[in-house]
Amino acid sequence: MTENRTWTLKQLADHIDARLEGDGECSINGLNTLQTAQSGELSFLANPAYRRYLADTQAAAVVLRENVADEYAGNKLIVDNPYLSYARLTALFDPAPRVTVGVHESAVVDPSAELASDVCIGANVTIGAGVIIGSGTQIGPGSQIGDHCQIGENSCLQANVTLYHGVSVGNRVTLHSGCVIGADGFGFAPSAEGWVKIHQVGGVVIGDDVEIGACTTVDRGALDDTVIGRGVIIDNQVQIAHNVQIGENTAIAGCTGIAGSTRIGRNCTIAGAVSIVGHLTIADGVHISVNTLVNKSISQAGSYSSGVVASPTKVWRRNAVRFGQLDQIAQRLSELERRVPPTDKDK
């Protein structure tokens, strides 16, 4: 692994606005779970199920809530939300390499591009005509930035990211390797001679504070733009088709696909391997569980599902055959109900 960093417990307490009890000069060089933390590492108790590990942890200090503080005799950082505090602390221990300000000599930058003075442009990057890149933004090696893209401040494109022309990326955005933003939406008109391509003349707009995972694809719009709202987080291998709109702070897990022109609300949580067909509207605050197929608009917040869960193949095989007989089963049941009407006793 790579370099770690060391902080005093007092510094960490200040970073997360925690109440410190114990030795503020205690030196902390990493984070770990209660069970695996070693001397010098900080741990945290967020989920009550792990409370039983508190007594025996080897951690140098623990982040926890007031109501369990008495159960732990060592150094502690008392906070309202240990999980959130842990998230904030991880930024201080991230071993990701610090990049060097400047443009690598192997990068190919069009003379018309406007780069802030403190950007970090990696090796073998290509930056097209008219591109604008804001202060503090880094572009990893092998990434290709098409003409007239705009990228805000303090954003990070990892290695081998591809932006087609005319893509707009906000501030503090992270795009992971292999993701492709702005490829053509899948639009073709049938004709006697085969499919005729509908050139996709819209763009893609990605709001501030968005994170997009590795090998995720976000297509450009047919006429208007595809829009990823502020604060949206998207996992790996997700497919966002043309003219989709994703509302602010919505989260989308891996392997999910969203077809063209569908609008997803704000604060939704969409689990992995979900399929959402095109031209739907999904309300704010909707949760869709893993492997669900959504083929109708959803107008009410709440949780929706359709996944069929695993059983031993021998059992599944019998039930799967019956699935193909379901309508017949229902009709046979109705027929029986007609033959055996409820008596007074049954009412």
Next chain:
Amino acid sequence: MTENRTWTLKQLADHIDARLEGDGECSINGLNTLQTAQSGELSFLANPAYRRYLADTQAAAVVLRENVADEYAGNKLIVDNPYLSYARLTALFDPAPRVTVGVHESAVVDPSAELASDVCIGANVTIGAGVIIGSGTQIGPGSQIGDHCQIGENSCLQANVTLYHGVSVGNRVTLHSGCVIGADGFGFAPSAEGWVKIHQVGGVVIGDDVEIGACTTVDRGALDDTVIGRGVIIDNQVQIAHNVQIGENTAIAGCTGIAGSTRIGRNCTIAGAVSIVGHLTIADGVHISVNTLVNKSISQAGSYSSGVVASPTKVWRRNAVRFGQLDQIAQRLSELERRVPPTDKDK
């Protein structure tokens, strides 16, 4: 966004063989829907559902059918198939950057490669030994072309495309960023010491007029070639395994996977997130709907489905449990039918 182009209405009418009514000198600088078109933009009416927007559109002109032409007083282009005409017009308004003929100085081209004089080879491209690239073809920055690949005329490989060795690509083919053509098929023989790799000695052949989406993978064949027929269109994140054959003009939407040695017919439409197992034969003209699992060959044209659709999680949970009892339910039903045989009255 990037540069647009401007045409007279007469030029556009000629491009799509339309009958022009109105001002042929009217200047058109973009395309848009009836509802959102602004002055200077051309719109179209293909779907009757949008007829109600015709009266109030701000468009400078509208592409429409003869039978609705009377309902619109402004400039019009009258055609038989407005959607197809719209598709043909999009090519004139595509803001995608024009590329410069030539080989970028940072590209690494093997001396044995044969490139037509008017190709466009982007920055940081690698072109292997014995590669042949036809006239008018462009290779986007960061793309890697393996030894002995052949690419036809007027094809476009976008940025960060990967072709392994010995891949054959036709004319007028578009390959989007992140797609990988010719990686090894997933073939291994079990042995007492673990999996033994079956080296994939076949290739990949991609016909003319094919389009393949971003992050889509098409594996090379085990012994023979994997074949993508002429005019096939494939969306993003699709997986095509070794020795699959896709018939002409078939369309495949995003996130679909097709396992090894399956043959798909011509003029099929396969929706998103479909799974087709290996060694099947799918007839011409088959439609497979979203999220369907195909585990048997299909010999008749028509539409096939298996997706289970979303319901509120509370409702789903009860039904999902019953899915696991389906065989038992069917058996209990048969038992009841035995106990309550139909009477003469029931017949």
Next chain:
Amino acid sequence: MTENRTWTLKQLADHIDARLEGDGECSINGLNTLQTAQSGELSFLANPAYRRYLADTQAAAVVLRENVADEYAGNKLIVDNPYLSYARLTALFDPAPRVTVGVHESAVVDPSAELASDVCIGANVTIGAGVIIGSGTQIGPGSQIGDHCQIGENSCLQANVTLYHGVSVGNRVTLHSGCVIGADGFGFAPSAEGWVKIHQVGGVVIGDDVEIGACTTVDRGALDDTVIGRGVIIDNQVQIAHNVQIGENTAIAGCTGIAGSTRIGRNCTIAGAVSIVGHLTIADGVHISVNTLVNKSISQAGSYSSGVVASPTKVWRRNAVRFGQLDQIAQRLSELERRVPPTDKDK
């Protein structure tokens, strides 16, 4: 296609420890199936279903089992396991280009990286600080190797592979194009201001003899490492989330997703388009069939399924509606059973 190689039948017999009957000097220049093999090609009979092709094959020689050797009069290589022998022979006929030892002049290698003297580093590769690469390993063009990665001996990273910082790769590992190893796991804590990123401070450890397919993603761990065991084979477009552990010799087919912290046993076979939710434990020797959703741990070896299979859409539509009535159907059935209790005759 690319260059082939030629061997004598005797050389091939030695390579797979076969008993040779016939002309050991016979020259073999390729492999093919019994039906398609031409003069000069070697074929094999592994699956008894193909026995009927034995008499008429044009192959120059056939690899087969002792018990069918009498049925074939031509040159033969007699072995215990023809399929495994065929796999071993494919290595001799692989047309993949031999790479040249050395570091391409366009590669950007950090001075602190330690490369064995016989590595092959392709064009436009970037190799970060502190990277260690073992003897005989090749890195394809356009690949990006983050700081402090370690790659063992005789491994092969194809073109356009991305390793984030601190990834550890074993010996004899193959990583296919477009795969991304070590991107951030999808970890965020909710807060009043939106999602707060949990920096992923763990790494990824990939054992010896692993193969990972094109556009597959393996995320780095949150605190501990994500671990891919020795001998694991993974197909294209697979998503392996943070802190997943995959046991030795497990095989995972395309388009499958495994969510965070799940542990998969050894010698499992996971078919395509499977979804496995997070924090589960799957035993050794489990087979999961195509399109299955696994939402509970599996403690027994065996085969598990949940896929729903295709039927004509008209039939499916009726059954799909009934799926939404399943609980009601089951309740109505119970009610009927109550009304019509079994008689003595029924028992």
